[in-house]
Amino acid sequence: MTPLAGYLVLSSLIFTVGLAGVLTRRNAILVLIGIELMLNAANLNFIAFWRFGANPEALTGIMFMIFAMGVAAAEAAVGLAVIIAVYRRCKTTNLDEMKLLKG
Amino acid sequence: MSLPFVILALLTAAAAMGAMSLRPLVHCVLALVVSLSGLACLYLQLGAQFAGFAQLLVYIGAVGILIVFAVLLTRGDAMPPRRSLVQGRVFGLGVAVSVLGVLVWAISRSCLMSPTLPPAPVATVEQIGDALMTRFVLPLELVGLLLTAALMGSVMIAMQEGEDK
Numbered sequence: 001m002t003p004l005a006g007y008l009v010l011s012s013l014i015f016t017v018g019l020a021g022v023l024t025r026r027n028a029i030l031v032l033i034g035i036e037l038m039l040n041a042a043n044l045n046f047i048a049f050w051r052f053g054a055n056p057e058a059l060t061g062i063m064f065m066i067f068a069m070g071v072a073a074a075e076a077a078v079g080l081a082v083i084i085a086v087y088r089r090c091k092t093t094n095l096d097e098m099k100l101l102k103g
Numbered sequence: 104m105s106l107p108f109v110i111l112a113l114l115t116a117a118a119a120m121g122a123m124s125l126r127p128l129v130h131c132v133l134a135l136v137v138s139l140s141g142l143a144c145l146y147l148q149l150g151a152q153f154a155g156f157a158q159l160l161v162y163i164g165a166v167g168i169l170i171v172f173a174v175l176l177t178r179g180d181a182m183p184p185r186r187s188l189v190q191g192r193v194f195g196l197g198v199a200v201s202v203l204g205v206l207v208w209a210i211s212r213s214c215l216m217s218p219t220l221p222p223a224p225v226a227t228v229e230q231i232g233d234a235l236m237t238r239f240v241l242p243l244e245l246v247g248l249l250l251t252a253a254l255m256g257s258v259m260i261a262m263q264e265g266e267d268k
Contacts, residue, residue, distance in 0.1 A: 003104060003105075003108070003220060005210055005211070005213075006104045006108060006112070007108075007145075007149075008206075008210045009207055009210055010112045010115065010116065010145075012203055012206035012207060012210065013116050013119075013203065014115065014116065014119050014138070014142075015202075015206070016199045016200070016202055016203040016206070017116070017119045017120050017122075017123050017199075018119070018123065019198070019199045019202060020123060020195055020196055020198075020199035020200075021122070021123030021124075022195075023191075023194070023195025023196075023198060023199060024123075024191065024192045024195035024196060025123065027128065029128060029170065029173055029174055029177065030123070030128070030131060032170070033122055033123070033131060033132070033135050033170065034123060036135065036139075036162075036166065037119055037122065037123070037135070037138065040138075040139060040142050040162070043142070043154075043158075044142060044145060044146075047145075047146050047149050047151050047154055048149065050149075050151065050224070050226075051149045051150060051151070051223070051224065052220075052221060056221075056224030056226075057224060059226055059230060059231060059234050061151075062151055062153065062154055062226055062231060063231075063234060063235070063239050063242075065151075065154050066153075066154070066157065066231075066235075067239075067242055067246055069157060069158070069161055069162075070246040070249065070250060071246070071249065072166075073161055073165060073166060073250070073253075074249050074250055074252075074253030075253075076166045076169060076170070077169065077253050077254065077257045078253050078256055078257050078260070080169055080170065080172075080173040080257070081256070081257035081258070081260040081261040082260055083173060083177065084173060084176055084177065084261050085260050085261055087176070087177040093177045
């Protein structure tokens with residue numbers, strides 16, 4: 001296995017673990033953690049392709065990764081604020097018990 | 104594949120699995136932090152120093168602490184034991200495993216993989232700053248705008264309930 005393939009397989013594994021968590025766990029915070037894992041797997045792909053791909057001096061992979069990180073940080077902040085607001089109203093973080101649209 | 108990569112990959116993957124499978128919520132967050140640290144070490148090993156340290160600062164310093172605070176504020180550990188949803192779990196795991204299978208199959212069949220290792224590229228902070236201020240200045244401004252909007256939005260969302268009462 002070439003080095004790039006190793007990094008890609010690792011990032012697919014992390015993505016899959018995050019996806020499995022999002023699909024199976026029922027706690028809203030855990031779902032958010034799964035989404036963070038998936039975003040980080042994508043970031044690892046950006047860096048691996050920057051390192052082993054063509055034209056690394058253009059820094060495209062690192063730039064993509066920095067911007068993806070900024071967007072992911074914004075997503076985490078807003079997502080956790082939504083979870084806290086829902087918890088105040090419904091007193092639960094279990095996704096199966098969040099059934100009200102206009103609680 | 105080098106030995107450091109194997110060690111870091113095992114650590115990262117095991118911590119990611121722990122973050123998604125442990126029962127106490129705080130343990131999940133701690134496993135997530137370990138997994139993100141492993142990813143930061145992988146970035147450093149790939150020669151992307153700035154990305155590695157930014158990962159440490161943003162994810163472990165900010166996002167990790169944010170999730171811990173959310174766990175504490177929602178008292179996630181006091182959750183009642185969940186009803187078993189065996190069907191849903193089997194379905195979710197099946198989807199995830201099939202996605203992994205397709206990805207690994209595509210990677211193994213890819214023609215992009217050249218066995219020769221290209222020389223390590225250099226990405227100094229000076230180069231990154233230069234690129235951010237010239238070629239990528241518009242995305243940088245947009246990310247700044249997005250982060251400001253996210254900051255105000257999250258404060259508004261988290262405060263709304265208090266104003267109603």
